[in-house]
Amino acid sequence: MENYRPRTILSAAITLDGKLATRIGDSKLSSKIDKIRVHKLRSKVDAILVGKRTVEIDDPLLSVRRIKTKNPVRVILDSRGTINTNCRILRTCSKIPTIIAVSKKAGKKDLERLKEFPVTVIVCGKDKVDIKKLLRILKEKKIKNLLIEGGGITNWSFLEENLIDEAIITISPYLLGGSDAPTLVDGNGFSTIAKSTKLKLKNITKMKNEIVLHYKIKQVSPFQSRQPSL
Numbered sequence: 001m002e003n004y005r006p007r008t009i010l011s012a013a014i015t016l017d018g019k020l021a022t023r024i025g026d027s028k029l030s031s032k033i034d035k036i037r038v039h040k041l042r043s044k045v046d047a048i049l050v051g052k053r054t055v056e057i058d059d060p061l062l063s064v065r066r067i068k069t070k071n072p073v074r075v076i077l078d079s080r081g082t083i084n085t086n087c088r089i090l091r092t093c094s095k096i097p098t099i100i101a102v103s104k105k106a107g108k109k110d111l112e113r114l115k116e117f118p119v120t121v122i123v124c125g126k127d128k129v130d131i132k133k134l135l136r137i138l139k140e141k142k143i144k145n146l147l148i149e150g151g152g153i154t155n156w157s158f159l160e161e162n163l164i165d166e167a168i169i170t171i172s173p174y175l176l177g178g179s180d181a182p183t184l185v186d187g188n189g190f191s192t193i194a195k196s197t198k199l200k201l202k203n204i205t206k207m208k209n210e211i212v213l214h215y216k217i218k219q220v221s222p223f224q225s226r227q228p229s230l
């Protein structure tokens with residue numbers, strides 16, 4: 001069966017206690033070596049996706065640095081189309097292809113504002129972005145491999161719908177605590193372990209003071225067949 005969606009890889013650096021950032025959004029967890037690994041991983045995919053709050057808090061570029069190659073497409077989940085005009089994603093969108101995925105909640109004014117930028121706006125979903133529909137559209141746009149780079153709310157949206165194929169997670173040597181600090185997967189979460197996402201450990205890489213865990217997701221959605229990994 002032809003896959004209707006790109007192959008998805010969940011990518012993040014987390015602390016030993018599972019946090020993506022501190023409660024005030026300090027997320028600089030990766031070492032230099034790990035950053036190089038992430039840039040290599042980015043260079044192998046067709047697109048990178050993040051949620052709107054990650055853009056607001058981290059102001060990332062989501063580009064490939066340290067390696068000479070073309071940048072993957074950047075995809076932002078932004079239901080209302082209110083992404084900050086001054087963020088680095090919009091400031092660099094004439095150089096790096098960028099998709100802003102909005103829902104029908106996006107107002108006329110914000111859609112008009114986005115038209116002033118060389119970005120592709122995809123409208124899908126009623127309240128929040130319908131990620132199943134979005135993945136179908138991305139596949140039609142020849143995006144075969146998609147890196148999901150968080151944050152916790154976005155990661156949950158994908159896991160909830162069984163839309164993750166692999167997870168490559170760095171465990172950074174920090175303990176942050178804080179019940180308001182974002183974790184690898186937030187949202188409602190599964191009610192039982194039986195319903196949770198099951199993983200199979202494929203590889204462990206030990207770097208100086210951190211480890212990188214590479215998991216494959218065990219269950220396969222009925223809509224797709226498994227694709228070979230990177």
Ligand SMILES: NC(=O)c1ccc[n+]([C@@H]2O[C@H](COP(=O)([O-])OP(=O)(O)OC[C@H]3O[C@@H](n4cnc5c(N)ncnc54)[C@H](OP(=O)(O)O)[C@@H]3O)[C@@H](O)[C@H]2O)c1
Pocket residue numbers: 011012013014019020021024025026027029050051052053054055057058077078079080128129130131149150151152153154155157182186
């Ligand atoms: N350590 C790491 O590797 C790493 C990586 C990434 C992020 N982070 C950290 O994570 C934190 C942000 O994460 P977060 O969980 O608060 O937010 P997030 O996942 O970055 O963004 C969530 C937002 O995306 C929008 N969205 C639209 N459609 C959605 C959909 N279908 N599913 C999910 N979200 C959708 C929603 O905002 P609208 O309703 O406005 O559209 C939602 O509130 C930051 O502190 C950042 O530093 C860390």
